[in-house]
Amino acid sequence: MLDILMPLLLAAALVLAVVGAFRRIAMWRRGRPSPVNIMKGLTSIPKRYLVDLHHVVERDKYIAHTHVATAGGFVASMVLAIIVHGFDLASGILGWLLLLFTAIMFVGSVLVYRRRINPPARLSKGPFQRLPKSLIAFSVGMFLTTLPAVGLMPENAGSWVFALVLVVLVAWGVSELVFGMTWGGPMKHAFAGALHLGFHRRQERFGGGRSTGLKPLNLDDESSPLGVIKPEEFTWNQRLGFDACVQCGRCEAVCPAFAAGQPLNPKKLIQDMVASMTTGTDANYAGSNYPGQTGTHEVGPGGVLVAREGKALVDADTLWSCTTCRACVEECPMMIEHVDAVVDIRRHLTLEHGETPGKGADVLNNLIATDNPGGFSPNSRMNWATDLELPMLKDRDHAEVLLWLGDGVFDMRNQRTLRALIKVLRAGNVDFAVLGNDERDSGDLARRLGDEATFQSLAKRNIATLAKHSFDCIVTCDPHSFHVLKNEYGDFGGHYEVYHHSGYLNLLIDSGRVSLNKADVGTVTYHDPCYLGRYNGEYDAPRSVLKALGLEVNEMARSGYRSRCCGGGGGAPVVDVPGKQRIPDMRMEDIRETGAEIVAVGCPQCTAMLEGVVEPRPDVKDIAELVADALSDTPAPRSHADNKEPVEVVA
Amino acid sequence: MKPRESDKKSASLSISVLVSTGRHPITGRPGRADQDSRAVELAMNLQGGSVSLLHAGQPTEECKEALRGYLGMGIDRISLIEQSEHADITEVLTKTLKSSNPSLVLAGTQAEQGEGSGLLPFLLAESLGWSLVSGLVSIESVENGQATILQALPRGQRRRLKVRLPAIATVDESAERARQSAFGPARRGTIETISEASHIDETLASFEIKKARVRPKRLKIVKSSSARDRFKAAAAKSGGGGGQVLSDVSAQEGAEAIFKLLQEENVLKL
Structure with missing residues (x-):
């Protein structure tokens, strides 16, 4: 009986899976176009799965081993089962291999099961609680079914009940693991996830690359939608990326806004984005x-995600809580781009x-009218440095370094x-x-x-200003300007x-252009x-x-x-x-x-936020300040570089 | 997002808002004029009313860019009455308002550039024969051809007035702030240009317009040990020390009091 039912069962599961796959793909394709190379995408999946994805999964050793055993065991046993049971080719080693892989899968399934006994809060429950049982059902069922095929059990052992x-x-197993994959069950992460690796919107992310700049909107085409x-x-x-989510909650665990309540x-x-594509409600969400x-x-009237008045799938405050820190993206094993969606x-x-909450509207109006978020006169940009006699780039033919001062x-x-x-x-x-009064806000804040x-208006005008001058490189002490100049101006022709500044100071120190005394400031930690x-991968230079x-x-x-x-x-x-905190x-x-007396920082925003914490607390010092305090006098300073403490000028 | 006030009843009330091109106080860049955009906000919050925006001036690119700021508040169209430089727009606005016949005309108190005398609403009211209210901060209700409004007085005081419509009201800078102007609606909205003959104001044409120079101001130092006094001095609006409030007096008594004051101030010399 088994040798008739098994091929039928497998064939039926595969047919259903294919039908589901086409439906699912049609659902994704209802989105706006995004050109991808189909063949290149498909062929890149195995390597991206084994290298890039596993690199992220590996950060949690337990689940990495579990996943290798379960997923590896399943894929191998499924292929072998089709050969052994589907085509009845149990001869030789194939049957034994099938036994081996189902056993490996069983071990993995038990590990998944144990994980699910008292799962951490970040894991979603619901159908995911069922998954380990389905995995065990498949591995046990397939193992026992294969025993007669390799001759370990007589062909007609046991009764018809057995x-x-x-x-x-086996039917339970294949329905969860084969066509459940394309019909929206918990295993859909395997199907959508694999395709997402191939057709990812940021192909540069794979193979050790980095792609963190936001994608520009086409503002020249009036029919092109302004956002989502x-x-x-x-x-x-x-x-497709949203659908790949396996609800592991690693993003939730690292999200600062979530932790702050x-x-x-x-x-x-x-998951709300997934719901918007499928049921339209978050009633089935179990996280x-x-x-x-x-x-x-x-989903609100007219299919909107956020309602202007009343309630829809997502509240506007949810989107405005995001600090765009990319911790979720960094942590996501499925390479989902949360920040892009936000x-x-x-x-x-x-x-x-026109509903930017809080002071958003004021800040944007200031950026439009004065090119800086505070609404200060653009002609007062250099007031702070009247005593420093900074060289202006417009008076010079060329400079080695353009110092981008920022807001x-x-x-x-x-x-x-900056003085430091x-x-x-x-x-x-x-x-x-420096550019002096010709510098404008980089556009980072407006864009986020x-x-x-x-943003585009500021970017294009800044690029036009920069094009008028000759310099070797730009140095800035603001990572936000750094990121925008480096990664986001390229789309508008600014390369x-x-x-x-931490990277540049590191170069200066390495090449011996500045020599330092030991800093005697106590214990230090670095933020x-x-x-x-995360945006630029620079972890080493400041350290x-x-x-x-x-x-x-x-x-x-x-x-x-x-x-x-x-x-x-x-x-x-x-x-x-x-929030709550x-x-x-x-x-x-x-x-x-850490017990540190000083926290070294490298960003004006971080400085402002951390110094806003009530004392007593560790001192907040920028890396430039630490370096400036430890300068030794051995290299001859330039004639006009005065060593006396500069006087603060109030603008 | 806070829901807009939207429960004020006013069936088929047509409101015209006169909007000018603003000039940013620091950079001088064109944009919405602050008081005018508050007037648009007031008009938009009045449910059931139909709002039309009117601008008379030179149809330059700069002007259109500034007008788009109003469109960005969610307004579909602005009528731009083409006028040449130095035109006195009172006449053409009178003509336009007479033919469109709105129930209420709103305008800012004073333009941010050009002559900026703040006289236009008064001249319009005179030529149309309508009532004029200055310092409007909110419209409470419109019923039976009568609007109940709040007028701003110094130091945050408010006066409730009933005004027979049609009327012209100038909006105070303490009226509700204008909503954010959004890029999408600003780009989509239409600016409808209407050609009208210009009536050149010869006097204005002969003016020489210069940039205002900020004159140094002597600080008034209040020597007082009490923080309350210093705060009061800093926050006080100028003028008005004495005076008296007369209420429930006969017309005769009132007139006598006014007459006496005018004599004291040397306005009337008899």
Whole structure:
């Protein structure tokens, strides 16, 4: 009986899987077009799966081993089962191999089962609680079914009841694992996830690359939508990416807004996007909610994700809570791009509805009217540095370094950092110049607040200004400007060699252009700015500068690519969505745990956020300040570089 | 997002808002004029009313860019009455308003550039024969051809007035802030240009217009040990020390009081 039923069962499962696959693909394709190379995409999947995806999964050893055993065991046993049972080719080694792989899969399944006994809060429950049982059913059923085929059991062993039990087990297994994959069960992550690896919207991410700049909107084409409000306005491969989510909740565990009790949970957000493509309601979601939110939510009238009035699938506050720190993206084993989705919807809210909350509207108006978020006169950009006699690039034919000052020129705290940086550059005889009043805001804040129009206007004017001058590279002490100049101006024709000041100081120290005394400041920890670390992969240079100062960094539990955001990115301080606690307070707690007396930072936003934490707390010092304080006098300073303490000028 | 106030009843009320091109106080870039956009906000919040925006001036690119700021608030179209430089727009606006016959005309108190005398609404009211209210901060209700409004007085005081429509009202800078102007609707909205003959104001044409220079101002130092006094001095609006409030007096008594004051101030010399 088994040798008739088994091939039928497998064939039926495969046919159903193919039908489901076509339906699912048609669903994704309802999104906007995004050109991909089909063949190249498909052939790249195995390598990306084994290298890039596994590299992320591996951060959790338990689940990595479990996944290798279960998924590897299943794929091998399924292929072998089709040969052995489907075509009745049990001869020789094949049957034995099938036994081996089902056994491996069984071990993996038991590990999955154990994980699910008392799962951590970040894991979704619901159908995922059923999955380990389905895995066990398949592996046990297939193992026992194969025993007669290799001759370990007589052909007609047991009664018809036993045969029926086996058929039921295998049927349960294949329905979950084969066509469940394409019909929306928990195994859909395998199908959607594999295709997502091939057709990812950011192909540059794979093979050790990095792609973190936001994608530009086409503002010249009036018919092109300004951001996303309906699920069909995402590109089809973004939709595919949402569907790949396995609800492991790693994003939830690292999200600073979630931890602060703000109404954002990256996992729920992605699941809401999935719901918007399928059922239209979050009633079936079985994971943790957005903090402070209860009840079910549905797609609003006209299929909108966010309602202008009343309630829809996602609240606007959820989207405005995001600090765009990319911790979720970094942590996602399925390579989902949460931040892109957040900014896409923000773009619609700002550009179509004009509903940037909090101080957002003021800041954007200031950026439009004065080219800086504070609304200061553009002609007062250099007021802070009247005593420094900074060389202007427009008076020069060429400069080795263009020092991009950023909007920190209007902030008295950041002016101290800039002074320190200039002191070090002068000590190293660096030929630098500034744009002075011709510099504008880089557009970072406008872009993260969804105002792509203002961003593009600022970017294009800055690029035109930069095109008039000749310089070798740009150095800036603001990682946000650094990221935008380096990664986002390229789409508008601005390609530059850009250094964050920590990277440039490291070069100066390495090449011996500045020499340092040992810094005597006590114990130090280092806070990685998101836009320097996760956005640009620069983790080493700041640490190596600190090492050159003779400082040993007491690393925080969350440092490097897992660094926790200070709460200052993505316009979060501007829109200021209320939560249960403040993100910088949590970060300061991380810092306190190291016992450090000083936290070294490399970003004006981080400085402002961390210094906003009430004292007593560790001192916040920019890397440039630490270096400037430790300069030794051996290399001859330039004639006009004065060593006396500069006097603060109030603008 | 806070829901807009939207429960004010006013069936088929047509409102015209006169909008000018603004000039940013620091950079001088064109944009919405602050008071005018508050007037648009007031008009948009009045449910059931139909809002039309009117601008008379030179149809330059700069002007259109500034007008798009109003469109970005969610307005579909603006009528731009083409006028040449130095034109006195009172006449053409009177003509347009007479033919469109709105129930209420809103305008900012004063333009941000050009003559900026703030006289236009008064001249319009005079030529149309309508009532004029200055310092409008909110419209409470419109019933039976009568609007109940709040007028701003110094130091945050408010006066409730009933005005017979049609009327012209100038909006105070303490009226509700204008909503954010969004790029999408600003780009989509239409600016409808209407050609009208210009009536050149010869006097205005003979003016020489220069950039205002900020004159140094002597600081008034209040020597007082009490923080409350110093705060009051800093926050006080100028003028008005004495004076008296007369209420429930006869017309005769009122007139006598006014007459006496005018004599004291040397306005009337008898």
